[in-house]
């Protein structure tokens with residue numbers, strides 16, 4: 277039964293089906309990142325597309341984007357309000373509303389995961 281349910285793993289649509297939700301926020305955030313398929317535009321450590329800015333060191337980069345805005349706050353805003361700040365050289369095309377399908381805890385975990393990428 278579990279094997280059947282997990283047939284969708286290959287399509288990477290529902291990470292919840294591939295593995296149980298992690299309790300560690302960074303590990304959970306990584307699962308959320310994968311389940312939302314952020315990698316169809318972004319690359320982390322060589323994995324994913326290069327259409328959008330690479331996120332391999334986003335925890336460090338984010339602290340430099342907007343004066344006075346800390347990394348975590350910048351990353352959260354990039355997800356819930358992608359047009360608030362548009363990275364120079366990139367089009368303003370990041371989809372809006374990713375947070376709408378997430379629980380507050382999962383959104384926090386996603387932000388924590390990305391902030392941890394230094």
Ligand code: HEC
Pocket residue numbers: 309312313314315316317318327328329330334337338341351354355358359361362363366367368369370371374386390
């Ligand atoms: C359709 C392509 C696309 C998808 C899917 C996408 N993004 Fe983006 N994202 C972009 C583009 C293009 C930019 C740069 C322009 C901008 O700042 O809006 C960006 C910017 C960002 C930034 C700021 C990067 C920086 O260097 O300042 C973060 C953080 C980010 N995205 C996270 C995510 C996360 C997390 C997801 C999945 C929930 C995601 N993105 C999904 C296209 C995408």
